[in-house]
Amino acid sequence: MLRYVCKRLVMLVPIILGITFIVFFILSLTPGDPARMILGANATPEQVAAMRAQMGLDDPVILRYIKYIGGALRGDFGTSWSTRDRVFTMVFGRFPYTFRLAFLSMLLTVALSIPLGIYSAVRKGGFGDNATMVLSMVMAATPKFWLGILMMLVFSVWLRWLPTSGLSSWKNYIMPTIAMSAASTAINTRIVRASVLDVIRQDFIRTARAKGARESVIFRKHALRNAMLPVVTVLGMSFAGSLGGSVLIENVFSIPGVGLLMIERVRQKDIPAVLACVIFIAVVFAVVNLITDILYSFIDPRIKAQYTRRSAKKPPKEATAAP
Amino acid sequence: MPGSTDTLLDARDLIISYDTDNGVARAVNGVSFTLRRGETLGLVGETGAGKTTTALAIMGLLPEETGRVEGGSVLFEGEDLLTLPREPMRRKRGQDISMVFQDPMTALNPVMNVGEQIAEALRSHQSISVSAANARAGDMLEMVGIPRGRAVEYPHQFSGGMKQRVVIAIALVCRPKLLIADEPTTALDVTIQAQVLELIARLKTEIDTSMLLITHDLGVVARTCQRVAIMYSGRVIEMGTIEQVFDDPLHPYTHGLFGSIPDITRETRRLTPIDGLMPDPFSLPEGCAFAARCRHALPGCCKPQSEVDLGGGHMAACWRAADIKARRAGGGL
Numbered sequence: 243m244l245r246y247v248c249k250r251l252v253m254l255v256p257i258i259l260g261i262t263f264i265v266f267f268i269l270s271l272t273p274g275d276p277a278r279m280i281l282g283a284n285a286t287p288e289q290v291a292a293m294r295a296q297m298g299l300d301d302p303v304i305l306r307y308i309k310y311i312g313g314a315l316r317g318d319f320g321t322s323w324s325t326r327d328r329v330f331t332m333v334f335g336r337f338p339y340t341f342r343l344a345f346l347s348m349l350l351t352v353a354l355s356i357p358l359g360i361y362s363a364v365r366k367g368g369f370g371d372n373a374t375m376v377l378s379m380v381m382a383a384t385p386k387f388w389l390g391i392l393m394m395l396v397f398s399v400w401l402r403w404l405p406t407s408g409l410s411s412w413k414n415y416i417m418p419t420i421a422m423s424a425a426s427t428a429i430n431t432r433i434v435r436a437s438v439l440d441v442i443r444q445d446f447i448r449t450a451r452a453k454g455a456r457e458s459v460i461f462r463k464h465a466l467r468n469a470m471l472p473v474v475t476v477l478g479m480s481f482a483g484s485l486g487g488s489v490l491i492e493n494v495f496s497i498p499g500v501g502l503l504m505i506e507r508v509r510q511k512d513i514p515a516v517l518a519c520v521i522f523i524a525v526v527f528a529v530v531n532l533i534t535d536i537l538y539s540f541i542d543p544r545i546k547a548q549y550t551r552r553s554a555k556k557p558p559k560e561a562t563a564a565p
Numbered sequence: 566m567p568g569s570t571d572t573l574l575d576a577r578d579l580i581i582s583y584d585t586d587n588g589v590a591r592a593v594n595g596v597s598f599t600l601r602r603g604e605t606l607g608l609v610g611e612t613g614a615g616k617t618t619t620a621l622a623i624m625g626l627l628p629e630e631t632g633r634v635e636g637g638s639v640l641f642e643g644e645d646l647l648t649l650p651r652e653p654m655r656r657k658r659g660q661d662i663s664m665v666f667q668d669p670m671t672a673l674n675p676v677m678n679v680g681e682q683i684a685e686a687l688r689s690h691q692s693i694s695v696s697a698a699n700a701r702a703g704d705m706l707e708m709v710g711i712p713r714g715r716a717v718e719y720p721h722q723f724s725g726g727m728k729q730r731v732v733i734a735i736a737l738v739c740r741p742k743l744l745i746a747d748e749p750t751t752a753l754d755v756t757i758q759a760q761v762l763e764l765i766a767r768l769k770t771e772i773d774t775s776m777l778l779i780t781h782d783l784g785v786v787a788r789t790c791q792r793v794a795i796m797y798s799g800r801v802i803e804m805g806t807i808e809q810v811f812d813d814p815l816h817p818y819t820h821g822l823f824g825s826i827p828d829i830t831r832e833t834r835r836l837t838p839i840d841g842l843m844p845d846p847f848s849l850p851e852g853c854a855f856a857a858r859c860r861h862a863l864p865g866c867c868k869p870q871s872e873v874d875l876g877g878g879h880m881a882a883c884w885r886a887a888d889i890k891a892r893r894a895g896g897g898l
Binding site: 444445446448449450451452453454455456457459463464467468541542543544547 | 624626655656657658659660663664666668671672673674675676677678682685686689690719721722732735736739
């Protein structure tokens with residue numbers, strides 16, 4: 243197991259290198275001279291040239307990239323071109339807001355989608371199931387930012403129940419959390435439903451019935467545990483997604499998270515900040531996926547068997563048959 | 566015989582249909598048979614003859630949305646299982662009647678270790694501590710020839726034959742009075758088949774249970790069963806002891822079945838299969854379901870057939886059975 247985790251961590255390296263290279267290269271192609279932007283329109287060409295030399299902008303892209311990675315490995319992601327702050331501390335300072343929002347919306351997704359999906363599966367074809375399915379289809383198709391703006395209009399502007407933006411109290415988190423989790427709740431409800439329906443048709447459920455197990459036990463111990471496998475995957479993906487990419491929601495509700503930071507800095511062509519944001523998001527995504535996979539192995543022993551050393555040789559087959 | 570004290574299971578005129586998108590499939594159309602205590606009864610028939618449906622009805626495990634019992638009764642120790650409410654029926658399953666299924670690859674829960682799955686059968690019926698149940702599960706594993714240390718392993722760590730042993734252990738751990746084995750060896754390798762059959766036969770004697778063995782393999786029946794019921798198109802068309810049915814098959818279908826088996830003592834180039842197919846369960850003929858394929862068919866065959874007792878408990882659902890028997894005795898066939 244530990245070996246597997248290490249292997250996965252090592253595999254992160256080429257992934258992150260690849261992502262940083264692509265982002266670095268694309269950003270270096272964007273028009274505009276960063277030295278000119280930093281110094282302002284009144285700077286003389288000599289000043290600009292000196293600045294370019296100082297920033298190493300005259301070097302080829304590859305060389306600059308290698309230098310950047312070298313610095314990044316020492317924890318130095320450079321300084322912001324627009325504010326002169328250290329980029330690393332900037333991104334980390336913003337992360338708690340993003341994390342809190344992602345975590346809350348994940349909790350809401352889990353709390354709603356699993357019971358709703360199970361309910362739908364159990365009442366398959368009934369009114370409750372149909373209503374849930376229609377609602378989830380609508381919610382899955384609703385853009386997050388639109389839902390956010392609509393809620394703002396209703397609850398902040400008309401009813402004046404909730405604050406529109408900022409983060410002054412817990413009330414500020416209500417609407418962003420709902421807006422962010424709506425789509426993933428909807429999708430996950432459908433997945434839970436489909437998964438439960440699939441599992442309760444399996445042969446081993448019939449075996450459990452044949453041994454006289456109580457229906458409640460069959461549902462809890464046999465059906466649900468198997469049905470949760472695909473659900474964990476999807477939840478992990480959506481959590482990773484919202485950790486990194488709550489750009490829209492953070493913008494709509496003016497939440498100073500990583501997503502909002504990235505948009506601000508893209509507008510200012512603050513390449514070090516943007517790069518750091520992208521790398522950060524990529525790492526978070528990869529790590530959350532790794533955690534999901536490890537979690538998976540706790541639910542499904544078949545997956546675990548692939549990770550542990552003993553069965554790395556390939557699972558035993560007919561060799562074990564009969565004494 | 567029916568009604569007598571040593572009758573364990575008595576199925577009478579069982580009628581079961583499935584609702585499908587294409588209409589109503591009449592899977593079982595008046596199955597009757599009896600199973601005595603301690604006996605092994607073979608239920609033989611082609612795919613689609615209604616064997617598994619009959620077994621599921623006895624277990625109360627017909628698919629709830631589509632399967633429907635339309636008539637008949639299944640008396641188990643004099644109690645009709647078909648009218649039993651849910652909870653008493655659940656208590657019977659696994660405790661008094663249990664079942665081994667055809668495909669061991671999918672019959673076990675992949676995320677639960679096999680010891681737990683065996684112990685669960687005990688704990689569903691007895692107030693027994695977890696450790697005691699696990700100990701009994703270990704004993705049971707050893708009885709089916711698996712070291713008890715493997716109780717903590719998961720189904721994917723076992724081969725097909727081993728999995729079927731686990732399924733057998735689950736079925737027998739409560740020492741049921743009746744074991745229904747639904748083609749328990751069909752999905753297994755030929756080399757493993759004999760071992761598993763032997764195991765079932767041995768455990769049946771050890772635990773002193775009765776068995777309904779569903780199969781389409783007449784060789785298996787000859788080795789394992791005392792009596793046999795041949796099913797065709799949802800009916801038992803011939804029933805008797807192994808000797809009666811194998812030595813003197815009176816229903817033309819049974820006769821045809823034996824013609825489809827290679828005989829190693831005789832030099833024949835070809836087998837004699839029965840021409841045609843089993844009737845469509847969506848539109849069954851009025852009279853004898855086999856008439857369209859029968860070499861002995863007469864106009865009288867288009868009337869519903871009732872069972873003819875040919876003496877000694879040998880029954881055939883063919884009005885010409887006595888005639889055939891007489892002609893065969895006279896060397897006419």
